[in-house]
């Protein structure tokens with residue numbers, strides 16, 4: 087643990103929203119002291135300094151962007167990072183990164199119903215109606231999607247910054263707006279993205295893997311991929327989006343209809359970033375705005391590991407702890423090919439989520455431009 091007290095602690099009173107909290111909560115929370123316009127990273131905590139208060143869940147970054155913050159890691163994105171990202175546009179070639187909304191079909195999870203697309207003839211024109219689960223195709227997980235929990239019981243749910251007290255506020259008939267996907271939609275996400283092409287690296291080094299197994303992609307391997315892609319050791323910049331091409335979508339595309347029908351069985355487990363503390367540390371140190379992959383969860387399944395005696399997942403710590411969204415089922419095939427042909431590994435990217443108040447997740451409408 088780093089010593090020297092780099093984190094100054096101030097206590098904010100939450101009288102204005104105290105009504106939302108059960109009586110057991112103190113109403114006072116720790117937050118980092120910084121002035122965004124002066125130094126966004128003043129008193130920035132190291133991984134070892136998380137959480138800011140020992141009463142917070144494992145490795146939470148609650149209070150790091152302020153006790154009431156609802157944007158989480160998207161705060162890494164600034165006008166400066168967007169201007170810098172724009173410098174990576176060299177050719178004007180656009181690469182949409184979204185799968186079709188009905189892919190995978192059937193969904194990779196039995197509990198999720200396929201896209202329901204209705205056509206509605208009108209007088210002289212036509213409408214259509216979509217009924218969709220946002221967790222099926224390419225998706226941006228918002229901060230209401232995944233709280234911390236110790237036993238998957240709603241009684242142990244803890245959302246980012248402890249801003250939601252009751253599950254009823256998320257799923258009830260009158261949901262609150264707190265941490266809804268509209269926050270990310272109204273921010274507008276523009277980043278420099280960095281692709282780690284695990285699948286391409288495996289091919290190039292004559293290694294084989296099965297994306298429908300619990301193959302861990304470790305931080306050490308990501309460092310090796312960075313070398314293979316000729317990336318400098320200081321490749322990361324605050325605000326970057328990290329994207330891993332695991333090869334899951336590529337493997338899915340090779341399945342015939344019969345095999346796709348068996349997918350909900352076959353696809354469990356899946357390849358992904360190792361669910362471990364060393365992964366958490368590696369990601370935290372990069373100051374990333376978002377992470378994403380071409381697989382069902384970014385992290386490997388089964389997605390659980392021990393942190394300080396609690397069973398956690400990268401989902402819990404990223405989303406519930408850091409307010410860092412995860413983008414899943416990205417379509418990266420042509421983009422990866424184009425990057426290799428050009429000896430490139432970073433690119434300009436935008437994501438515009440659906441502006442759904444109180445929403446849990448959204449198609450990201452992800453677009454890369456080289």
Ligand SMILES: *[C@@H]1O[C@H](CO)[C@@H](O)[C@H](O)[C@H]1NC(C)=O
Pocket residue numbers: 097112114115116139140141142
């Ligand atoms: C920090 O957590 C402890 C419990 O571990 C609690 O008693 C204390 O009030 C917290 N401090 C603040 C400033 O919230």
Ligand SMILES: *[C@@H]1O[C@H](CO)[C@@H](O)[C@H](O)[C@H]1NC(C)=O
Pocket residue numbers: 237239241242
């Ligand atoms: C989970 O933990 C909470 C809090 O300790 C407890 O109230 C609840 O009964 C537990 N649920 C299950 C399913 O174990």
Ligand SMILES: *[C@@H]1O[C@H](CO)[C@@H](O)[C@H](O)[C@H]1NC(C)=O
Pocket residue numbers: 290291292
């Ligand atoms: C991979 O295999 C090919 C064909 O056998 C060979 O030419 C190439 O040198 C091998 N590459 C590596 C990195 O081993």
Ligand SMILES: *[C@@H]1O[C@H](CO)[C@@H](O)[C@H](O)[C@H]1NC(C)=O
Pocket residue numbers: 342343344345
């Ligand atoms: C799909 O692939 C499987 C092999 O995994 C094969 O047995 C089956 O005949 C194929 N089905 C069709 C319709 O091509």
